[in-house]
Amino acid sequence: MTGFAASVAPAVRSRLTVPAARHLAARTLFWGGMYLSALVIFGAFTALRGADPFAMYHAMWQSTVLNAYGRGQVLDKAAPFILCGLAVAIPARAGLVNIGGEGQIVIGVTAAGGVALALGTHVTGTPALILMGLGAMAAGALWAAIATVLRLVGNVNEAIATLLLNYVGADVLNYLVYGPWRDPAGNGQPAAKPLPEGDSLPKLGSYAHIGIVAALVAAVVVAFALKRTSWGFMLRCVGGNQTAARRAGLKVAWLMMSAMLVGGALAGLAGMIQFTGLEGQLRPGIAATFGYTGFLASWLARHQPGKVVLAAGLLAGIAVAGDSLQITSHLPGSTVNILMALILLAMLATRSRSKAAA
Amino acid sequence: MTGIASMAAPVAERSEPVTPLLDASKLTIAFGPVVANDEVSLTVYPSEIQCVLGENGAGKSTLMKILYGVYRPDSGSISVDGQPVVIDSPLVARKLGLGMVFQDFRLVPALTVYENVALAAPGSGPLLRRREILGRLAEVSKSLGLDVDPQAPVRTLPIAQRQQVEIAKVLVAGARILILDEPTSVLAPQEADGLFEQMDQLRKAGMSVLIITHKLREARKVADRLTVLRGGKSVVEGVLPETMNDSELIEAMVGRSLAPLPAERETMPKERNVLELRRLKVPGQAGLAGLRGLDLTVAEGEVVGIAGVAGSGQRELVDALAGARPWTADSFAVGSAELRRSDPVIALRSGVSCVPEDPVAEWVIPGLTIVEHIVLARMREGNGTAGRRRLGIDWKHHRSKTGELDAAANLEMAAMDRQVATLSGGNIQRVVLTHVLAGESTLYVLAYPTRGLDVASCRRVHELVLACRAKGAGVVIVSEDLDELLLLSDRIAVLHDGHLAGICDAGTDAQEIGRLMLGAAA
Numbered sequence: 001m002t003g004f005a006a007s008v009a010p011a012v013r014s015r016l017t018v019p020a021a022r023h024l025a026a027r028t029l030f031w032g033g034m035y036l037s038a039l040v041i042f043g044a045f046t047a048l049r050g051a052d053p054f055a056m057y058h059a060m061w062q063s064t065v066l067n068a069y070g071r072g073q074v075l076d077k078a079a080p081f082i083l084c085g086l087a088v089a090i091p092a093r094a095g096l097v098n099i100g101g102e103g104q105i106v107i108g109v110t111a112a113g114g115v116a117l118a119l120g121t122h123v124t125g126t127p128a129l130i131l132m133g134l135g136a137m138a139a140g141a142l143w144a145a146i147a148t149v150l151r152l153v154g155n156v157n158e159a160i161a162t163l164l165l166n167y168v169g170a171d172v173l174n175y176l177v178y179g180p181w182r183d184p185a186g187n188g189q190p191a192a193k194p195l196p197e198g199d200s201l202p203k204l205g206s207y208a209h210i211g212i213v214a215a216l217v218a219a220v221v222v223a224f225a226l227k228r229t230s231w232g233f234m235l236r237c238v239g240g241n242q243t244a245a246r247r248a249g250l251k252v253a254w255l256m257m258s259a260m261l262v263g264g265a266l267a268g269l270a271g272m273i274q275f276t277g278l279e280g281q282l283r284p285g286i287a288a289t290f291g292y293t294g295f296l297a298s299w300l301a302r303h304q305p306g307k308v309v310l311a312a313g314l315l316a317g318i319a320v321a322g323d324s325l326q327i328t329s330h331l332p333g334s335t336v337n338i339l340m341a342l343i344l345l346a347m348l349a350t351r352s353r354s355k356a357a358a
Numbered sequence: 359m360t361g362i363a364s365m366a367a368p369v370a371e372r373s374e375p376v377t378p379l380l381d382a383s384k385l386t387i388a389f390g391p392v393v394a395n396d397e398v399s400l401t402v403y404p405s406e407i408q409c410v411l412g413e414n415g416a417g418k419s420t421l422m423k424i425l426y427g428v429y430r431p432d433s434g435s436i437s438v439d440g441q442p443v444v445i446d447s448p449l450v451a452r453k454l455g456l457g458m459v460f461q462d463f464r465l466v467p468a469l470t471v472y473e474n475v476a477l478a479a480p481g482s483g484p485l486l487r488r489r490e491i492l493g494r495l496a497e498v499s500k501s502l503g504l505d506v507d508p509q510a511p512v513r514t515l516p517i518a519q520r521q522q523v524e525i526a527k528v529l530v531a532g533a534r535i536l537i538l539d540e541p542t543s544v545l546a547p548q549e550a551d552g553l554f555e556q557m558d559q560l561r562k563a564g565m566s567v568l569i570i571t572h573k574l575r576e577a578r579k580v581a582d583r584l585t586v587l588r589g590g591k592s593v594v595e596g597v598l599p600e601t602m603n604d605s606e607l608i609e610a611m612v613g614r615s616l617a618p619l620p621a622e623r624e625t626m627p628k629e630r631n632v633l634e635l636r637r638l639k640v641p642g643q644a645g646l647a648g649l650r651g652l653d654l655t656v657a658e659g660e661v662v663g664i665a666g667v668a669g670s671g672q673r674e675l676v677d678a679l680a681g682a683r684p685w686t687a688d689s690f691a692v693g694s695a696e697l698r699r700s701d702p703v704i705a706l707r708s709g710v711s712c713v714p715e716d717p718v719a720e721w722v723i724p725g726l727t728i729v730e731h732i733v734l735a736r737m738r739e740g741n742g743t744a745g746r747r748r749l750g751i752d753w754k755h756h757r758s759k760t761g762e763l764d765a766a767a768n769l770e771m772a773a774m775d776r777q778v779a780t781l782s783g784g785n786i787q788r789v790v791l792t793h794v795l796a797g798e799s800t801l802y803v804l805a806y807p808t809r810g811l812d813v814a815s816c817r818r819v820h821e822l823v824l825a826c827r828a829k830g831a832g833v834v835i836v837s838e839d840l841d842e843l844l845l846l847s848d849r850i851a852v853l854h855d856g857h858l859a860g861i862c863d864a865g866t867d868a869q870e871i872g873r874l875m876l877g878a879a880a
Contacts, residue, residue, distance in 0.1 A: 229749040229750050230746060230749065230750060230751050231749070233733070233734075233751060234737075236723075236726070237723050237734050240725055240726060241722065241723040241724065243720050244719075244720055244723050244734075245734070246702060247680060247702050247712075247714065247720055247721070248702065248706075248734045248737060248738065249702040249703040249706050249738030250737070250738075
């Protein structure tokens with residue numbers, strides 16, 4: 001038996017590349033197959049509703065990638081998605097689940113709007129933008145801090161606390177725009193006074209604003225901080241085993257708090273970008289679902305900042321493509337959520353497979 | 359039952375030849391270039407307890423996995439009841455009457471005891487024969503003296519009871535030869551004694567037991583015959599324990615003789631105490647006593663052993679010294695510093711380094727490599743800037759430091775880029791010990807330092823402890839192994855129910871210490 005094994009061993013060794021290549025081919029086929037079937041299923045669904053799937057996909061592609069206006073829209077959407085994704089990814093390193101990006105971005109919008117109202121026309125331009133940014137980050141951080149204090153002092157699960165604070169955040173905004181901050185000149189609409197013209201976020205080219213630059217810089221800084229600094233290392237230790245981290249002398253509570261504060265601040269910044277870049281006026285429902293999309297992006301990316309950027313970009317593209325559906329195929333814009341769900345399922349399926357192969 | 363028991367006599371005393379229950383001959387198996395078993399032979403007779411001794415990596419587990427049908431040998435033969443057999447799956451092994459109790463039990467925690475037993479019962483078919491299985495479980499439990507509710511979910515049971523359930527499961531499934539892989543590694547000494555009594559019961563009932571272990575004393579206690587593996591070969595095959603003395607057995611296991619630790623040790627002039635505790639109180643958890651006012655001093659160059667039955671306050675003492683559990687005390691001084699409160703940073707900075715009682719829960723961080731653990735462990739040393747580079751960590755510094763520690767400790771630590779959480783318990787222990795014992799400290803606190811280590815590594819750890827002592831550091835060592843404490847300690851403090859029951863000199867009789875452990879007045 002040993003002799004036989006020895007005699008076939010060299011032959012096996014020289015052919016080792018063949019199974020490897022076959023394995024790669026099989027994986028590629030599987031990947032392609034999963035994503036293709038997502039597109040096919042969605043296409044079949046739209047065909048059932050009387051649309052032409054090929055024209056529809058063409059229009060989606062056209063409106064997000066081939067067309068400068070569409071590209072700008074995708075970048076404008078991606079910016080807050082990336083920041084809200086990072087707001088989840090950083091606490092996740094310390095073992096915390098921040099579902100509160102939604103509330104933190106809304107509070108960020110509210111704070112930016114509040115700063116704008118307070119400044120009025122006294123301070124304008126870049127100084128105003130900086131003050132709004134700082135206000136929004138502070139507010140987002142504060143919102144995250146509330147849940148963290150509850151966790152550290154009362155051992156309240158931070159996932160639930162942040163989730164519940166989302167509703168509170170939305171109601172704070174609602175109260176202000178229906179109440180004290182309502183613009184008297186607004187024909188009774190629940191909205192605050194618009195941002196002065198000159199206080200909008202500067203443009204990047206003709207269609208996008210510079211929010212995407214801020215988001216990418218944030219992603220690079222976060223990636224560096226998590227991977228290369230001792231802070232990032234300590235967060236990993238806390239996330240891996242709190243008891244061991246504490247016994248090694250790490251300030252576990254402070255580290256958790258710092259991760260949540262930075263995360264909340266980034267979500268708050270996303271709110272300021274959305275407000276000054278696109279909305280320009282506080283209204284109910286502003287930036288709604290952005291926090292949840294960021295949460296999704298972070299989990300898809302397994303909380304890796306680089307991958308968060310990719311996932312957020314993809315989600316932004318799908319969201320923008322949804323608008324073109326409405327125009328070209330006369331389907332409700334929310335139909336695109338079906339495509340998003342199918343693509344997410346394909347992503348999860350291919351991911352668990354590559355993990356099993358590893 | 360009595361009939362069988364009276365028939366059962368140690369194999370050696372029988373005059374007529376007995377057919378072996380299991381006869382494995384010249385088993386060889388190689389994994390790539392590594393020959394894990396090289397012509398290993400093993401014979402098990404009816405009604406005997408045989409111990410297979412060997413260091414980590416000697417090939418014991420591989421041999422058991424061949425017998426249990428997990429691996430197929432490259433060559434060699436196995437016969438059961440004199441009939442040659444091919445065991446190509448665990449199912450076949452079980453049908454032949456071989457039952458395996460793995461070190462990490464194969465129980466489903468969410469299921470009840472009965473359900474776990476039923477899962478393994480043979481030929482159940484589509485329907486569970488509930489009454490029959492329950493009946494046999496009750497029978498087996500009674501003969502083992504096992505007191506477990508069949509309806510209790512396994513996850514609610516302590517580890518010792520889970521092991522009992524595992525044994526019952528294997529017996530209900532019809533095992534005639536019980537194979538136990540390092541069964542006492544999860545047990546307290548009293549629990550281990552209970553297990554050995556059960557094994558004796560099984561032997562009297564005509565069954566055979568094969569125990570894999572690296573603990574010499576245990577093997578001496580229970581074995582009818584001993585087999586020793588070393589480097590994949592059987593160097594001793596089925597001898598009677600009394601034909602070899604301890605140092606011969608150790609030499610067979612380790613491959614060289616280990617010189618005894620020097621009995622005469624230079625006594626340091628004990629001018630200064632490195633640890634002074636006055637009325638240390640630590641609240642206990644889970645209904646345990648904790649510590650209720652402990653006075654203890656450790657001088658420089660002194661090893662103080664802590665003895666006591668499990669739960670007498672050892673854990674609370676170790677945790678308080680590590681700053682990991684709140685305490686109150688009239689005085690708590692380490693070196694020249696009086697500590698005011700419990701804080702790991704304060705403990706570390708005043709020079710306490712600690713081998714925790716449960717490294718996996720208290721030291722290991724999943725996903726982190728050995729170097730990263732060393733970085734974490736040294737993060738709060740000195741002024742907290744050692745090994746930092748601006749915002750980041752000076753990895754080069756820490757890699758070379760880790761290499762130095764490894765070389766100094768010489769404990770065969772795994773490669774420094776291995777993830778600690780993926781290592782076996784003994785190898786995790788080597789990492790912790792390398793970090794602690796090769797580092798510089800004022801006071802070393804060692805909880806069960808040699809747990810999971812083989813004979814040669816234990817010896818190396820003992821040498822390192824004595825080296826720390828010779829440097830003038832103080833050592834507090836907690837151990838369940840009285841022999842180890844007597845071997846290393848200058849004084850032994852015996853804890854009972856959160857109090858100091860007495861302090862004994864090194865030469866004290868083990869019986870006297872045992873008396874104090876059980877609460878007799880000093």
